[in-house]
Amino acid sequence: MSTVTIEAPATFEEAAAALAAATAEGRRVRIVGAGTKLGWGNPGTPADTELHTTGLDRILEHNAGDMTATLEAGVPLELAQRTFAAAGQMLALDPPLGGPGSASGATIGGVVATGDCGPLRHRYGAPRDLVVGVTVALSDGTIARAGGKVIKNVAGYDLPKLFAGSYGTLGVILSLNVRLHPLHECSVTALGAATDGRVLGSAAVALAAAPLEFEALDVAWSGGRGTLLARCAGPEARRRAARAARLMADAGLDETELSDRDGRLWERQRDHQRSEAGALVRVSVAPTELATVLAAVEDCGGRLVGRAALGTSYIEVEPGVVDRLRALLPARAATVILDAPAALRAQVDPWGVDGERRAGELELMRRVKMRFDPSGTCNPGVFVGGI
């Protein structure tokens, strides 16, 4: 049995050299941050080397006046958030940070590489929308930068977006330049409930069209009952949340209320984007298809949290009913299995990509992979289509 070597570079140069050496020696490299999402994607080809980014743990810049920062890939997101919060700022990314075997929680590099996000995506977008620059190491040892440090910049190709969500298959993210936002001191959340998924779905569409600038607009569903949550922040958060609650009542939701100690509510939304023993499926549909998704969840005895205006939901079900869930979802739904027990992972394609419908796109993705990582060194096999 072959042994897996561990590399833990502390500098960009060390990381690039480790990668180049692995390529030269024909070793396959698995890139690891905090290790909270290592189970995502295909199991992939077993690695000969693990390259840990946790030694790249410096916050290189926090330009509070410009509301930007440069973080090495291994910086725990939670730690970065504490630094930004001290200046009244935040990086508007709030995915769940925990995971098996991690004390420090998810790193910024891992969050960006997997494109993971939480409820704040409603207003601020995904990692690809907040990363303005990137430094990467490619498998031949090249250290390349793209983008910049300013929030507005169109010079050169947008490689930060290409690397965001690429699961480490194009190279190793060494550092990221990110855009920050003001951290609001107070927030108030309006809530409304329904036992009919169609009522909840139409209320979600109504709230999504309201000009109230929600920080987040989420749904939650389990056990035949669902909730719509609209979070407002800013000096007039309470008044806006009260208007949101009235809109919810108009849309047929019951038990509308305001919560100004809403931190726990949103922690729960985030926590339910993970599953310890079951299967966790991320589903993307048109927002108006939410009712269909809720019916599927109910049928499968599952639990859902999701972004009402974006059509992205996270569904936890028993591993045995994943196929059934997929069959019940709208035909063009994108379904990606994130957490899953090893037995399920060995049976199904977690990416759920319709290879026929997306043949052209897949071919182009393979060409991108071949150009950036022609030796197939980085995270081989974990990605869509076996990339």
Added chain:
Amino acid sequence: MVMPSSGSPLVADLQEICGREFVLSHQDELATYRSDGLLHYRQVPVAAVLPATADEVQAVVRACFEAGVPWVARGSGTGLSGGALPVSDGVLIVLSRLRRILSVDLENARVVVEPGVTNVAVTRAVSPTHFYPPDPSSQIVCSIGGNIAENSGGAHCFKYGFTTNYVVGLEVVLSDGSVVTMERDPPGYDLLGAFVGSEGTLGVATRIALRVIPAPESVRTLLAFFPDTGAAGDAVTAIVDAGIVPGAIEMMDALAIEAAEQATGAGYRTDAGAALIVELDGPREECLVGLERLMTLCAAAGAMDVRIAQSDSERELIWRTRRAAFASMGRIAPAYYVQDGVIPRTRLAEVLRQIDALAAEYQLRVANVFHAGDGNLHPLVCYDASVEGEPERAEELAGLIIKACVDAGGSITGEHGVGVDKKAYMPSMFGEPDLDAFQRLRCAFDPHGRANPGKVMPTPRLCGEVPGPYRQHPLERAGVAERF
């Protein structure tokens, strides 16, 4: 490769595809298309072709591919970096006949359009409940396809983001004539994210799905005058530090105010060193509270005068005057270069001082108009082409201004793109390994270099074979995948 001429088989093929009247190949017919919005670059293509449908675009690209001929896609031709400058041995594909709005789905906040649809037509299609935020100042004529190519911004992107944040789906014709659809947030690489802003070098978009958002219920516009740009910059910093996110923050310096005021007579104070337009939009309660705070912050930063637009017409006049700054520069100078540098906002005062010093040294006048929230400067370097050596001096000065932006940690372009105009500056921002990484993306999409060659990259590059040691991937061994 044989250079195609007006009588070549390719031109006959193009006529077959699009109809004889939509293929222009005579010099006089082509004059309109020899430049985009940047008029000092001119190049006549072999032919300009005006397809009417996505299928015709695909057939045109395929015909070019088979003939080994490069091509350039053009929208409305308003770009300011020469991105749609034709190539002399190639075909210009003009997309202005693809102007259908294919669907409007307000419940899902989605609009699907053809690339020739104008920017403003998207907002019109979803008004009054929704709007499409990216608003380049040419929005009345510029096309969505061009906006995709350039990742266009505008005055409102500090709060709302750029074109790339609103594109949710694309149908793209690659340079070999194949069609690829790309989705936002797909399982897989963000090809769509890489395509937006690629300046027509990765392919041509033929169908575009956009996200729109609820229109703000309240808009409040404030116009403040300051003794100098430093004080106005302090006000911007104070506003942003207070956690206020205005829809737009625009600044003009004394020379820009002078030119714009001559054009519109809006009552801008010509004794001021700087004018600041701050627009708050959003929920009405937040705008009311925010406006109070804005007035306090402007006064604290030393504002000479603060005015609030009391009506839509007053607001429109403020904006018309701001938009007039470019066009009206002709009143005070015969010609100008417009730059598009970006700096970290906190370096504003310092960089403006550098620009002033450079202008004095070169004995040229520089007017400054900028999107102050995101540090995007548009210095207008004024010159007189009839004075010997002055155009060259102006160009040199414009280059030094861009260098000052890069040295301050900024960018050579915030929204106009690199095109042909700024490609020589790319090495000031990116090293050889960085440019090589860009080229890898280019080669994945367009290995033969047929789509808009000669743009973006500072020197011509070929793709060649995939480099590095070859190792067969398990999927290839299984016959599932091939190497390209």
